[in-house]
Amino acid sequence: MIISILSGRFRLNINDFIYFFPQLLDYFKTGEYATPSFTIIFGIRLPRIILAISIGAALSIAGLIFQQIFKNPIASPDILGVSSGASFGAALAMILAFNIPHSIQLFSFIFGLLAVLIAYMIKKISKNDNILYLVLSGIIVSAFFSSLLSAVKYLADPYQQLPSIVFWTMGGLYKANWSNTLFCLLLVLLLGYIFQKLSYKISILSMDEDLAKTMGINVSRLRNSILILTSFMVAICVSISGVIGWVALIIPHISRLIFKNDKGLTIYTGLIGAISLVLIDTVARSLTPSEIPIGILTSLIGAPILGYLIIVKKTI
């Protein structure tokens, strides 16, 4: 976090940090940013770092839960169509240009969650309790929303809307401000606590359904509740940051590699995810004058790591 605070396109010196707290007090009194350096530290870097922590932790924990419940090492929240639904929602809000504040986030969240619910409905209609049917439903929903996204891109104007849609779907934390950061942080802390409390039940679900049933657990209801709650958390994150791939897939593997099946695995996974995303975002905002979409960096880093885990470590 300290490295990230110190890194960026704007050069800070020691005095900026010495005067930071007096300026912070002034800010709470007047509501105005006193100096450019205070604007950079308090107005731009801090909320962005905290947002990276929240979203990194949320995506990693979501990935861990999905991999456990689906008993599949390459499962991630995208499997139920949350990302493609959210992308379509955001793109739709961009071309319809509503005069509602935060309409992009709102649409993205609604459609992200809607995609997951449709996947559940398809599975329910199929009347098959096998989790594989949920995966298949997710694939159907993802494909459907991806084609809707393509249709929206086709209709978008080439100067403003299309580049905005493309940039959004590549992910980025450039929209960080104190209100969405604190909202995201509180949500992740609350849900992280719930998932930590449920970690024992989730680990039972990941082993044997029959065993879980004999222990008096309603497997189907518990599994669906956890997946819906996790998808809700991911939909919130995606609506703020756009699609950030690979974090949910890779971080749980790294975490399991280090901590095996420790009791605090959920917490540790969240921590590693948070640190990773803060570091990657620091590169995204510092390396060039332009913002590098963070999704590009997570894919660039994530793909070789997955290859390493498969080929060298043989953990997958």
Added chain:
Amino acid sequence: MRCRIIVFFFLIVFLVFTTGCVNNEKNHQESEIRIVTTYSPATDMVLSLSGKDNLVAVDDNSIKSDLLKKLHPKHELIGIGSKKNGINIEQIISLNPDVVILYPTNDSDDTMEQLEHKGIKVVKINPETMDLLKHDIFMVGKAIGKEKEANELIAYMNTKLDDVINRVKDIINKKNIYLAGARGVLSTCSGSFYQHEIITLAGGYDFAEYLVGGWNEISVEQLVNWNPDVIITVNYSPDNVTSILDNQLLSSIKAINEGQVYEIPSNIDSWDLPKPSSILGILWMGKTLYPDKFTDIDLMKETNDFYTKFYGQTFEELGGTF
């Protein structure tokens, strides 16, 4: 059964071929050049060379152009696609054009080949610098039989350009400019965009000159770090002068503190795009950055003159305002 299948197969083949057939019947006088544009700067060039009556189809973006609606209120032009979504060649050929003006993309060579194979003259334009813009105006003029008009337009542009360059050439402390682009205050043009050329010709220093690609997304931090003297926003951005001035995170920037935030005119046209009216964009930019060097320039008069000369009506008659 086999016989039925064969008959059915031939029926399908027949249907495919007949529905693809186009009407090649000429329904216009031979002397009248029929033009199709596939790219909005091309449409603008044709309009500025008094070619509005020769247009038979334009790209989907030009259909929505305010300037085209004002100049050609009763037009029945067809939209034939766009640079982004591709163009419908079959639709173009069915209109029996004499000249098609194409944009430069990877697939435009194939399109060019197909159209030339049908005996249609094709002009490809890519006016991303002032020199290229003048070259393309000449090429288009030559192709549509409006060479005289093209030469007049180029001469006018050269005169105005020389005037602006002469007025700003002795400025030692050039103002640092940040151009807020199509996606809001944090998007800016790269050094290879025409907007960069406008800033440079008007005597400004463009921060984004070493950026590459199209519209670049930058961070607030980068903008605060650049600390521009002047912020210019395009008129098709979701941000405007008020929203930029009200953005608290930008409050420490010199341009914001000194109220040096401006929007490129106008309400019927965008003067920052690579088209003839961009000469007014350069003139406006010079006067905005260095008003003391342009005291004798009446921008509204210049604008009315330009539109009258090349579009047949004054700027104000077309409903134009700054």
